[in-house]
Amino acid sequence: MDHGADANRTDLMTITRFVLNEQSKHPESRGDFTILLNHIVLGCKFVCSSVNKAGLAKLIGLAGETNVQGEEQKKLDVLSNEVFMKALKSSGRTCVLVSEEEEEATIVEPALRGKYCVVFDPLDGSSNIDCGVSIGTIFGIYALKDVHEPTIEDVLLPGKNMVAAGYCMYGSSCTLVLSTGAGVNGFTLDPSLGEFILTHPDIKIPKQGKIYSVNEGNAKNWDGPTAAYVKKCKFPEDGSSPKSLRYIGSMVADIHRTLLYGGIFLYPADKKNPNGKLRILYEVFPMSFLMEQAGGQAFTGKERALDLVPNKLHDRSPIVLGSYDDVEEIKALYAAEGKAQ
Numbered sequence: 001m002d003h004g005a006d007a008n009r010t011d012l013m014t015i016t017r018f019v020l021n022e023q024s025k026h027p028e029s030r031g032d033f034t035i036l037l038n039h040i041v042l043g044c045k046f047v048c049s050s051v052n053k054a055g056l057a058k059l060i061g062l063a064g065e066t067n068v069q070g071e072e073q074k075k076l077d078v079l080s081n082e083v084f085m086k087a088l089k090s091s092g093r094t095c096v097l098v099s100e101e102e103e104e105a106t107i108v109e110p111a112l113r114g115k116y117c118v119v120f121d122p123l124d125g126s127s128n129i130d131c132g133v134s135i136g137t138i139f140g141i142y143a144l145k146d147v148h149e150p151t152i153e154d155v156l157l158p159g160k161n162m163v164a165a166g167y168c169m170y171g172s173s174c175t176l177v178l179s180t181g182a183g184v185n186g187f188t189l190d191p192s193l194g195e196f197i198l199t200h201p202d203i204k205i206p207k208q209g210k211i212y213s214v215n216e217g218n219a220k221n222w223d224g225p226t227a228a229y230v231k232k233c234k235f236p237e238d239g240s241s242p243k244s245l246r247y248i249g250s251m252v253a254d255i256h257r258t259l260l261y262g263g264i265f266l267y268p269a270d271k272k273n274p275n276g277k278l279r280i281l282y283e284v285f286p287m288s289f290l291m292e293q294a295g296g297q298a299f300t301g302k303e304r305a306l307d308l309v310p311n312k313l314h315d316r317s318p319i320v321l322g323s324y325d326d327v328e329e330i331k332a333l334y335a336a337e338g339k340a341q
């Protein structure tokens with residue numbers, strides 16, 4: 001592999017160079033994935049720039065619903081969806097697109113079709129937009145195995161069948177984290193170059209962490225194992241220190257921190273929401289794929305998250321993601337509850 005990028009930042013490992021290097025390990029590859037990824041990267045840059053301007057756009061639009069040019073302002077999540085839909089279709093490499101923003105799947109017109117199916121949440125954590133908290137785009141990619149008329153069945157598949165997954169976080173910096181099934185790498189947008197540069201090579205989540213991340217406001221409705229686990233985090237009985245609580249409420253930001261610092265993120269089932277809140281195809285699967293590739297685990301309370309098979313495009317599932325040992329601990333609590341019943 002080309003490890004040539006140096007610390008003096010004169011020989012930069014851009015995301016395109018990185019993926020081309022990966023591609024060269026597969027001589028049969030025709031570069032389709034690299035082209036698809038370039039279009040996803042373009043979408044991320046566009047959304048990043050729109051998110052950065054959002055506060056300003058709002059200010060100059062205050063007089064009414066229109067901005068100074070008299071154009072109607074689109075909500076950022078609607079705009080992001082349009083950007084990704086257009087970028088993915090025009091790549092000529094996709095056939096089925098599933099977006100959080102759209103009820104139905106889009107089957108790409110035959111002239112623009114390729115073998116990849118992309119499931120994505122164009123702007124996750126959108127309740128955080130107006131207060132400037134980090135938000136992000138999440139995506140997962142499946143590949144058709146043979147040439148056939150694409151249908152939604154091509155994405156109603158277990159997460160372990162994905163060929164790649166990632167997210168782009170629009171925060172104090174813009175960071176794209178990607179796995180093509182051979183580890184996890186993080187790239188940070190250099191705004192002066194307009195390029196994503198490899199800044200977090202081969203991300204490995206610590207085996208155990210000191211942070212737990214969950215919406216404690218739902219505690220009254222939690223299932224037994226979640227309540228028992230969080231109690232252990234706060235009042236450990238084995239002499240260890242209590243864990244710290246960090247919850248941003250924006251999945252991309254919470255998972256990014258969990259990947260880098262270790263710990264556990266939970267969006268469990270509760271009495272009101274037996275399937276939790278997070279969507280299987282474009283939230284649970286991509287994040288579970290990344291977590292496993294980084295050495296962590298992803299568990300639904302019943303099974304390995306990547307073994308789930310969604311019945312419908314927007315199905316939800318409870319999810320626990322994070323450091324290997326921390327997830328092992330909560331799995332043991334679920335197993336004990338199963339035996340007690």
Ligand code: FDP
Pocket residue numbers: 124125126127128215249250251252254277278279283
């Ligand atoms: P949001 O509602 O702001 O779009 O699934 C969306 C999501 O954010 C995730 O990004 C986040 O992890 C979760 O919901 C937060 O949910 P709660 O507000 O119920 O904690």
